[in-house]
Amino acid sequence: MSEMPTAETPESPIYLFFNELGIMEQLVTTQLERVLPGGLTKSQFGVLNHMVRLGRLESPAELASAFQVSRPTMTNTVQKLLAKGYVEIVPHASDSRSKIVKITEAGVAIRSEALKALAPLFERIGISLGESLFEEAVSLLQKVRVYLDENR
Amino acid sequence: MSEMPTAETPESPIYLFFNELGIMEQLVTTQLERVLPGGLTKSQFGVLNHMVRLGRLESPAELASAFQVSRPTMTNTVQKLLAKGYVEIVPHASDSRSKIVKITEAGVAIRSEALKALAPLFERIGISLGESLFEEAVSLLQKVRVYLDENR
DNA sequence: TTCCTTTAGTTAGCTATCTAACTATATAAT
DNA sequence: ATTATATAGTTAGATAGCTAACTAAAGGAA
Numbered sequence A, B: 001m002s003e004m005p006t007a008e009t010p011e012s013p014i015y016l017f018f019n020e021l022g023i024m025e026q027l028v029t030t031q032l033e034r035v036l037p038g039g040l041t042k043s044q045f046g047v048l049n050h051m052v053r054l055g056r057l058e059s060p061a062e063l064a065s066a067f068q069v070s071r072p073t074m075t076n077t078v079q080k081l082l083a084k085g086y087v088e089i090v091p092h093a094s095d096s097r098s099k100i101v102k103i104t105e106a107g108v109a110i111r112s113e114a115l116k117a118l119a120p121l122f123e124r125i126g127i128s129l130g131e132s133l134f135e136e137a138v139s140l141l142q143k144v145r146v147y148l149d150e151n152r
Numbered sequence C: 001t002t003c004c005t006t007t008a009g010t011t012a013g014c015t016a017t018c019t020a021a022c023t024a025t026a027t028a029a030t
Numbered sequence D: 001a002t003t004a005t006a007t008a009g010t011t012a013g014a015t016a017g018c019t020a021a022c023t024a025a026a027g028g029a030a
Helices: A013-035 A042-054 A060-067 A071-083 A105-129 A131-150 B013-035 B042-054 B060-067 B071-083 B105-129 B131-150
Strands: A087-091 A099-103 B087-091 B099-103
Touching: A013 A042, A013 A105, A013 B013, A013 B042, A013 B060, A013 B105, A013 B131, A042 A060, A042 A071, A042 A087, A042 A099, A042 A105, A042 B013, A060 A071, A060 A099, A060 B013, A071 A087, A099 A105, A105 A131, A105 B013, A105 B131, A131 B013, A131 B105, A131 B131, B013 B042, B013 B105, B042 B060, B042 B071, B042 B087, B042 B099, B042 B105, B060 B071, B060 B099, B071 B087, B099 B105, B105 B131
Parallel strands: none
Antiparallel strands: A087 A099, B087 B099
């Protein structure tokens, strides 16, 4: 009752990492959304980009899993994209519980525009910090992600 | 109009990094909040922890700057902490626009409890992945953060 | 002194995210 | 065939975050 033991946590590098992660994510999200066209959010762009890159047809559940968000969250994102005409929803052929999200012409176009809008930002960052820094960082992040994903 | 040029973006390591960042942040937030006591969110815990560690009195604006969130966001977080009795708000001595956020006894106590709740999680992660991985990652993240912060 | 600009905090209205709970369909077990 | 369990999608209600716009106070310039 006399003194507080102050040495409770020696500022674990793990907590520092989590903290830094949160701050970074904040900065990145706001900066990306500042330049994305048509009021696209980072999540909405992420889904469009994912669909173009993979070229594969996926259900909302598969998309949710790819981005590590809950199914209700992906429902929401897909509905926003649907309202903007960037995707269409078609029923799954063999499983009537499921749906298939297809990107539209407009979706492909806005994704292309978004890439053009992001390019200068990425270029500046690449010049200033070097792309290899990001390759290293990605490989570290992936290790942590895989662990968290498996031990959830 | 015939074929789409598919090589629009050679999947920049920078975008991969941003993407990985978002997914990680998702996982970390949900896992931290699953173990935090008293319905503390990651942000609320972050603020309490910050105040204990620095021991310095800060205004909402200074807290917002430390966590790179907007002032309205910090207003919200502080109000949640206030409602739970973990902080109190006192007027600033010389500047009557400003306020000072002070952590309460209850705030110190719940922060301490939170550390105990987080410890096993951090320990497991540290054993599995090694703390040095996180030290490396933090130093990389900080470089990027500083850049984004300065070129905003 | 008076006016202009900046800063602190808040309010309003939006999106993204979560969990809990619900419906419907599919699949396995009895 | 019936029942139980698991999965897909949605709805409801919560928090965190943003920008825009507002009030109040501080500080500098005319």
